[in-house]
Amino acid sequence: MVYDVLIIGGGVIGCTIARELSRYAITTALIEKEGEVGFGTSKANSGIIHGGHHGPPETLKGQLEWEGNQQWDTLCEELGFGFKRIGELTVAMAEDQLATLEKLQDYGTRKGVPGLELWDGDRIQAEEPHISEEAIAALYAPTTGVINPYEACFGLAENAVLNGVALKCDRPVTGIRQEGETWIVETPQETLQGRFILNAAGLYADKIAEMAGVGSFRIRPRKGEEYLLDKRLQGFVKRVIFPCPTAVSKGILVIPTYDGTLMVGPTAEYVDSKEDLTTTAAGGQNVFSHVTQVVPGISPRDCIAEFAGLRAVTDSEDFIIGPSAKRGFINVAGIQSPGLTAAPAIATLLVEILRDEGLSLTHSDDFIPTIPKPIHFASLSTEEQMELAAKDPSYGRIVCRCEFISEGEIRDSIRRGASTLDGIKFRTRAGMGRCQGGFCTGRCMELIQEELGIPLTAITKRGGDSWVARPRHEEVSQSC
Ligand SMILES: Cc1cc2nc3c(=O)[nH]c(=O)nc-3n(C[C@H](O)[C@H](O)[C@H](O)COP(=O)(O)OP(=O)(O)OC[C@H]3O[C@@H](n4cnc5c(N)ncnc54)[C@H](O)[C@@H]3O)c2cc1C
Incomplete structure (x- = not known):
């Protein structure tokens, strides 16, 4: 065809x-x-x-x-x-950055972006008390x-x-x-x-x-490293916090993710390989040293996971x-x-x-x-959870304890297209919590095996050759 x-x-x-x-x-x-x-x-x-x-x-x-x-x-x-509109603040820490805020406001005004406001230091402190007291002004955008x-x-x-x-x-x-x-x-x-x-x-x-x-x-890959912080910091800032941008990057941000946890990053470094998704000690230092200038209460000790993405420049x-x-x-x-x-x-x-x-x-x-x-069991009320589990008991069986993800959600994600552990993780959050899949990976694999009828040894983390379980020794020898 x-x-x-x-x-x-x-x-x-x-x-x-x-x-x-x-x-x-x-x-x-x-x-x-x-x-x-x-x-x-x-x-x-x-x-x-x-x-x-x-x-x-x-x-x-x-x-x-x-x-x-x-x-x-x-x-x-x-x-x-x-998806939720939580707004953003681009923060100026010195007088010479005020012109950048005005330039961004001008871009927005010319495009018809509504609600842009310049805030002074007092307003910043009133709205976001964890931003450094040295912040002198910020551009607020409710549309972010x-x-x-x-x-x-x-x-x-x-x-x-x-x-x-x-x-x-x-x-x-x-x-x-x-x-x-x-x-x-x-x-x-x-x-x-x-x-x-x-x-x-x-x-x-x-x-x-x-x-x-x-x-x-x-296309040259420009890497961005991102660091996810412990749930303890949930609500520490309410909006996305930007520093004043540079020529190559919007800078290192504090991001209250959709799921509520805070994330800090990204870096912006050209790399040679289009497959280089490593995070580095230098990247981490760069992120935390910049971010703490604007939001001082954040510490590298709060980091529970990290990843990198590559911009196609x-x-x-x-x-x-x-x-x-x-x-x-x-x-x-x-x-x-x-x-x-x-x-x-x-x-x-x-x-x-x-x-x-x-x-x-x-x-x-x-x-x-x-x-x-898709159903997100953890976000339902107790009554709704009980009603759902009574109708379909698979929703009453919790597979990921950190994020409170039920078997029913994982089965649904597989029926809707997930065929890898990452596919389940990114659809349901199973494996995204503090133990990073240490507890639930085995059960998720069993559920893929049951739903798709494939052996455990064929299951991958993210496709390709990212297998999680090795075949038994005799199977390896036979296939050789
Ligand atoms: C660290 C970082 C932070 C960012 N933050 C933001 C943000 O907050 N907001 C925002 O708006 N943007 C952000 N971006 C940019 C945004 O992520 C990208 O613009 C967007 O994801 C690009 O999507 P894409 O579909 O072009 O690329 P991709 O998601 O990379 O999709 C391209 C697809 O092509 C496939 N492919 C490649 N080669 C082949 C082939 N030979 N055959 C078949 N398939 C192939 C790949 O596997 C891939 O799935 C960020 C980027 C980075 C790196």
Whole structure:
């Protein structure tokens, strides 16, 4: 079959585009190299829906940031993932930073971002008493939100599939060629054909463009290390706290995540490898030394987990979105921050680009905008929990004690697409708490085994060869 559109890359960009295209009477396949969607940069970021005022209105990034920001409420309502607008403060610690606050306010005003306010030191102390008393001013933006970015990817992909998109995970694209008007995309498992290719391959978008013979840009990975803090600090700050930004980064932030725990980061360091997801002692020191200048009560001793993500940075620093030199091949590349925020606006833009490029797009009569909202047992009232457990006893059996996650939630996550331990963790939070899966990993593996009918030795942490259990010695010898 020849698909109308092949999307390469199932990060938040590929998933948002797939879901947007599923509104139309066309055929689309979403091709992802990992075992599940959202396992690239889209699961390893700060999870902020930026307020809309960070980027200059002249840049594509700056425009799409605010347009995207405004679409997340509807998406969250339809797809049931975690999102709330908690607001942000960009804090000035010295007189020479005041001009930066005014510049950001000006960007926002020119884009029509509502509610921006300059606060003095007294107002900062009244609203956020744990910010340093040395803070002299701050720009408040009520439009900033926090989101579970991986939940968003899962919800978008699930809804896209419900509306007819073919989801092809575990399919690394290894070759691309054009035969007449048709693009041929090779993966080790199958060959796919399409009229249009959307290159949303994140860090590897330059390689995908090269495969298609339209390589015209280079992507350099810029690493961001993030540090998650103990629940003890829940509520320490109510809003996302930014320092004044620099030329390459928005700085080191204090982020009250959607789930309530605090996170600090990210760093911004170029690295050579697109697979370098290590955290480093230097990175940790950098994060905590900066963050404690603005919020002094935070200490490295509060850190319970850490991770790194890689920004896909092009030489221009702006997004590269649009048709390439070969008809039918369209780049959605260089989507560094605020790519998560901008994703819905990028998807809308892609619909326009595809239409301009000659794809006929008529609305499908069957589009279903919603999926069932996943149950989060821990957030129900005691009465609701008892009622649910009486109806389905699997909700009465707690598997992850740190985060209070029930067997019912884990089974539901597997039935909705989780096939790895990370897939379960990012859908339900099982394994995200203080013991970091020390207690619940074995039970989660048994549940995957039961639900998917695969042996324990085939279960991976995050797909590929990240197996968790080794086959017994005799099985290893036999297979050798
Ligand atoms: C530390 C950090 C913090 C950030 N914080 C924020 C934030 O708070 N707010 C915000 O708006 N933005 C933030 N960003 C930016 C945001 O995370 C990215 O813009 C966004 O996730 C990019 O999504 P993507 O789909 O382009 O990339 P990805 O999520 O990386 O998706 C690309 C996909 O392509 C797949 N792929 C690659 N090669 C192939 C192949 N050969 N075949 C098939 N598939 C392939 C990959 O496996 C991957 O799943 C942050 C980024 C970082 C690194």
